[in-house]
Amino acid sequence: MTKRNFPIMHNVGIVVESLDDAISFFSELGLTLEGRGMVEGEWAGRVTGLVSQRVEIAMMVTPDGHSRLELSRFLTPSTISDHRTAPVNALGYLRVMFTVDDIDETVSRLLKHGAELVGEVVQYENAYRLCYIRGVEGILIGLAEELGDK
Template identity: 75%
Template sequence: MALKRMDNVGIVVEDLDVAIDFFRELGLELEGRATIEGEWAGRVTGLGDQHVEIAMMRTPDGHSRLELSRFLRPTVVADHRDAPVNALGYLRAMFTVDDVDETLGRLRVRGAELVGEVVQYQESYRLCYIRGPEGLLVGLAQELN
């Protein structure tokens, strides 16, 4: 059987409302919020008795989603938000935007900080990494064609 699609990428946060506001400002749409708990959920994740608030964010084209999760139970056991870009494991989500500079201006109001600098790759892209709410690493790419 063939792979159909990637459904979503999950990110665990402490403040769900701040994360939602940040990704809305980036251009994602809030598809819905829910509370997930119960024995069935713990069987999926292997965490047992869990209670999680989630928000599903959708890209404007409708093809990709970001699942933001805030764990109420069990407590968070590790924090990778300050990991450098060459750390093993989940690194970042990259988003294509119309204008990197304009997007940076809007996201800086929400606390985003540029990691390095905005660079141009050949005649194809302008790229940068930013740290968003709670130090989440996000990439921005502007197509130049």
């Protein structure tokens, strides 16, 4: 095994209230459910510092197979804060950005599944069209359409 001197991202995790709704939403965006199960036991609490926990998780994978999104629903302990309506400049706020082929078509599809456009679709130079949407659970999602030679 070759030793690496750099990290490779495995996944981004987001805590949700409804795992089924989140899976459905991210499936509409094009991710695939890779697996779903329970994470519990003494070892799990030692990793997170929560002592005892019971969490249902779903791992979603992007179409290219390189990126993953871990959706978690805490059964115990219950969640203690809610950042779903926090503005994009809130400290520690998480947003996930995806590159899409057609931003207008993607936004249109996601709006039909409960997403809301945060601002507007804008163009950055001759490089990208960009926007933020709030998806299911209030999750902030960035969309980027590369311009020019695709």
